[in-house]
Amino acid sequence: xxxxxxxxxxxxxxxxxxxxxxxxxxxxxxxxxxxxxxxxxxxxxxxxxxxxxxxxxxxxxxxxxxxxxxxxxxxx
Amino acid sequence: xxxxxxxxxxxxxxxxxxxxxxxxxxxxxxxxxxxxxxxxxxxxxxxxxxxxxxxxxxxxxxxxxxxxxxxxxxxxxxxxxxxxxxxxxxxxxxxxxxxxxxxxxxxxxxxxxxxxxxxxxxxxxxxxxxxxxxxxxxxxxxxxxxxxxxxxxxxxxxxxxxxxxxxxxxxxxxxxxxxxxxxxxxxxxxxxxxxxxxxxxxxxxxxxxxxxxxxxxxxxxxxxxxxxxxxxxxxxxxxxxxxxxxxxxxxxxxxxxxxxxxxxxxxxxxxxxxxxxxxxxxxxxxxxxxxxxxxxxxxxxxxxxxxxxxxxxxxxxxxxxxxxxxxxxxxxxxxxxxxxxxxxxxxxxxxxxxxxxxxxxxxxxxxxxxxxxxxxxxxxxxxxxxxxxxxxxxxxxxxxxxxxxxxxxxxxxxxxxxxxxxxxxxxxxxxxxxxxxxxxxxxxxxxxxxxxxxxxxxxxxxxxxxxxxxxxxxxxxxxxxxxxxxxxxxxxxxxxxxxxxxxxxxxxxxxxxxxxxxxxxxxxxxxxxxxxxxxxxxxxxxxxxxxxxxxxxxxxxxxxxxxxxxxxxxxxxxxxxxxx
Numbered sequence: 001x002x003x004x005x006x007x008x009x010x011x012x013x014x015x016x017x018x019x020x021x022x023x024x025x026x027x028x029x030x031x032x033x034x035x036x037x038x039x040x041x042x043x044x045x046x047x048x049x050x051x052x053x054x055x056x057x058x059x060x061x062x063x064x065x066x067x068x069x070x071x072x073x074x075x076x
Numbered sequence: 077x078x079x080x081x082x083x084x085x086x087x088x089x090x091x092x093x094x095x096x097x098x099x100x101x102x103x104x105x106x107x108x109x110x111x112x113x114x115x116x117x118x119x120x121x122x123x124x125x126x127x128x129x130x131x132x133x134x135x136x137x138x139x140x141x142x143x144x145x146x147x148x149x150x151x152x153x154x155x156x157x158x159x160x161x162x163x164x165x166x167x168x169x170x171x172x173x174x175x176x177x178x179x180x181x182x183x184x185x186x187x188x189x190x191x192x193x194x195x196x197x198x199x200x201x202x203x204x205x206x207x208x209x210x211x212x213x214x215x216x217x218x219x220x221x222x223x224x225x226x227x228x229x230x231x232x233x234x235x236x237x238x239x240x241x242x243x244x245x246x247x248x249x250x251x252x253x254x255x256x257x258x259x260x261x262x263x264x265x266x267x268x269x270x271x272x273x274x275x276x277x278x279x280x281x282x283x284x285x286x287x288x289x290x291x292x293x294x295x296x297x298x299x300x301x302x303x304x305x306x307x308x309x310x311x312x313x314x315x316x317x318x319x320x321x322x323x324x325x326x327x328x329x330x331x332x333x334x335x336x337x338x339x340x341x342x343x344x345x346x347x348x349x350x351x352x353x354x355x356x357x358x359x360x361x362x363x364x365x366x367x368x369x370x371x372x373x374x375x376x377x378x379x380x381x382x383x384x385x386x387x388x389x390x391x392x393x394x395x396x397x398x399x400x401x402x403x404x405x406x407x408x409x410x411x412x413x414x415x416x417x418x419x420x421x422x423x424x425x426x427x428x429x430x431x432x433x434x435x436x437x438x439x440x441x442x443x444x445x446x447x448x449x450x451x452x453x454x455x456x457x458x459x460x461x462x463x464x465x466x467x468x469x470x471x472x473x474x475x476x477x478x479x480x481x482x483x484x485x486x487x488x489x490x491x492x493x494x495x496x497x498x499x500x501x502x503x504x505x506x507x508x509x510x511x512x513x514x515x516x517x518x519x520x521x522x523x524x525x526x527x528x529x530x531x532x533x534x535x536x537x538x539x540x541x542x543x544x545x546x547x548x549x550x551x552x553x554x555x556x557x558x559x560x561x562x563x564x565x566x567x568x569x570x571x572x573x574x575x576x577x578x579x580x581x582x583x584x585x586x587x588x589x590x591x592x593x594x595x596x597x598x599x600x601x602x603x604x605x606x607x608x609x610x611x612x613x614x615x616x617x618x619x620x621x622x623x624x625x626x627x628x629x630x631x632x633x634x635x636x637x638x639x640x641x642x643x644x645x646x647x648x649x650x651x652x653x654x655x656x
Contacts, residue, residue, distance in 0.1 A: 023197065027204035030197050034181050037226060038196030051183075053226070054191035065188030 003056035004041065011068050041065075090297045093141075093213070093249040096134025097127065099316030103292065103301040108273055113240050113250040115270040117262045118277030123288065123309060124253040127277070128215040129155065130313050131251055133164050135213045136174035141249075143213035144205040145177045146198075148221035152177045162313050176205040182225025189227045195235040198222075199242065211248060218253040220264045229264075240269050261293070272296050278304070287426040290316055306428030317432045328352070328530075329478060333379075336371030339549035340523075343538065345531030349506055352478040353529070354471050356501055358485040359510030363521055364540055365484035366390075367547055368508075369447045370399040370406060372482050377409040381444035384416045384437055388453035389486075392417035403545040416441050422453040427466045430454065435473060443479060450484040451500070464499055471503050505529045510540060513561050520562035523549065539565065 001020070008016050023030050023038070033042060037053040043066055052065035092106035101107050108114045108131075116124050132143035147155060155177060156166045169175035178201055206214065219239075222232055243250050252270050254262030261267045267274055274293040279286065289304040307316040332347035341348040349355055355372075357365045373383045387395060395417070396406045409415035418437055422430065438446060448470075455463050474481040485500060501507045506528040513522045521540040525533045538549040539561045553560035553568045560568050 023200045027200045030201045030204070031178055034183075035197035035201075036180060036182055036195060036222070037193045037198075038200075039193065040197065049186060050188065051186045052188045052190055054189050054193040057191035058189075061188055061190040065190060 003059075003062075007056065007059060007062055007066075011063065011066075043067075092298070093135075094139060095131050096138050097130050097314050097316065099305070099307065100290075100314075103305055103316065104295065105299055108249055108251070109295070109297070110249050111244060111247045112272040113243055113252050113270045114273040114275065115252050115254060115262070115266055116275045116277060117254040117256055117266070119256040119279065122277040122279040123307075123314065124277060125150070125155075125217055126159070126309060126314060128217050128251045128253060129159050129164065129166075132175060132213055132215055133159075133166075133169065136169050141212035142174045142209040143176075143215065144202070144209070144211045144248075145175065145215045145217065146202060146205070146219075147177060147179045147217055148182075149218060151179045162311065173209045176209055176211065178202075178205050180221075182222060184225050187226065193228075193231065195222070195232070195239070198235075199239070203246075206246060206248060214243065214248045214250040216250065216252045218255060220254050220262065220266065223264050236266070236269050287428055289428075306426070306432060308425075308429050308432050315432055315436060317428060317435060327478070333480060334375045335368070336373075336375035337368070337547050337549065339538065340368075340547075343525050343534040343536075343549070344506070344528055345533055347531075349480060349528075350530060351480050352475055353505035354474065354481045354483065354503065355506040355508070356483045356485055356504040357508045357510060358487050358501075360487055360512070363510035363512065364542065364547065365486070365510060366395065366449055367399065367402060367404075367542065368510075369449050369482050369484055370395070370404045371547060373415060373445060373447055374404050374406065374409070376445040376480075377406075377412075377414045380414070382414050382416070382441050383409070383445040383447070384418060384434075384441055384443040385447045385449065386434060387417060387419040387449055388422050389450060390419075392419050401544075402542050402547065416443070422457055427454060427457050427462060430457075431466055431470060434470065438473075438477070438479065445480050445482070446474060447482045448484070449482075450486040452486045464503070467500060468503055501526075513539075513559060515558075515560065515562075516564050518562045518564065522552065522559070522561060 004018065008018065021029055023035065029035075035042075037051075039053070039055060041052040041056065041062075043050040043052065046067075050065050050067065052062060054061075056062050091110040092104065092108060093110045094101050094107035095104075116127055118124050128145070132145055135141040135143050145155070150158070152166075159166060166175060166177065170177065180198065180201070202214070205211065219236070223229060226232060240250075240252075252266060254264070254266045256276075257263040257265075261274065261276065271294065273295045276291045276293050278289045278291070280289070281287075288307050288309065290307050291304045292300045292302065305316050307314055329351040331351040332345075332349065333351050334341050334348040335344065357368055359365050369385070373385060376383050385392070385395070390398075392410075396410070399406055406415055410417065416437065418433070420430070420433065434446075434448075437443075451467065454466065457463070471481065483500075483504070507526040509524045509526050511522050511524070512519050522537045523540040524537050525535065527533075537552055537559060539552045541548045541550060550565075553565040
């Protein structure tokens, strides 16, 4: 969660909204969003939907996943 | 069949969950290991998903165990459609909270891996699904899909290990499916994690006939059949064919049942076949094998016993019609439901499939008598060994259920009539041969009882004749010219009759002769006697007269002497002394 906040602050500058879902409290939501891996960051907008799995320790990959940096540049 | 016991004490076997799949519970001696995962692997299309669905459906409907199906490859909707034709209403089961289907879709292109992760989401979903209906059975089909969707195989493997431990802790009986790998049981080596029970499904096509087989590769802690078992998928789901007898431990009945032809019963020790035995009738085309079968079935139906007639060459209608012409009407038995025909061309599917089909039909009808006419049609489906194997399994099955089985075998014409049968005939308890006998330009039929185990049977040929009230057996003629049948026999019989008549007449004539002679003799005697009587009378008369005459003479003399006053002394003198 901390990693996410850091990345968002650095790269998205107020153009985001984070919703934290605790699956232990709301297990049925896992089905609807097709969550298998934990943790998963689901980027709903812009389309297409992206799922970024993992603890977000690899910033490069996170940015690729969020489409904030082209994949060719990120070789992490 | 060899059963293996993987080291555990035979008396204590781990608890099992019945699958409800026909035949599978028999080969596993109770079902799948309870509370443990079972791996079902096989190539695409071999039936893994169907097995899994049946496991859950039966669990929900018959064993009161709700189930969860985690589908990685098909959506809920797809699954419902696929099994609807089997009569499984998955929606209804879901509504009644007996079944939960969760479609897990992992879209590779959406995913970016950014660090450590685990499969917590999957666990949550699984746990939620299980808890929501109190499921006791779980299916993961096919969990190897996660390797296609998610990166980092080492994380996935670790998670899989965790998953199976978790499933065991949850106490659910799980089926995990895996796709067959090249040289390995599954592509991702699931067999490492799921080692309690492993079942391999196979789908082979050979010479245009496809066969499905199942094999229990491993079943820890339990005895199980180790062979490949054929199974079929039909409109009612999966049926596995178990091999029913491990040892030759059939009970032998001493009850006798009629063959339907009285004189044939007489040839068979006077009473007919033993119940629960196998009977073979061999002969070339047109000798009357099916007619004997029809008699047998007719007799059984009369006794109220259900019968199944497997016709492999002729349609049931044709058979019924043909039998009517010899006075056997099978129609009413069919209507009453006592006789069931099954006409399937042997080339329609593989040997095992036929076996399975027969098993099922016999099970449904509770048949006591079964006819397979002719069994030789199956020979085209495999080599002799396979056919013999199929036959022995079939016969085993019948014997185990005390079903009397009647097989006909169509042989080629020619001198090797009996030899070609030897392989099959060794499996049979009773073997009869129908053969043409040719003589004097005629062709008649003869029947021999070549063998009949356990009874004294006639070893003599009988002539076999079709009449409009059924088959009749007639004694043949054993004359100096050999066996005579047909008109030759009739002629011989007529000749013998004539000769017998002549002899009788001759005898009568002699007797009459004797009587006459006796009469004549007696007449003669009577005449002689009469003559004698007459003579006797006369002689006796003469004697009396003579006596009388003598008496008178004496009297006269005495009187004369008295008158001459002769005294006693003068009596001494002769008559010359008188008259001086």
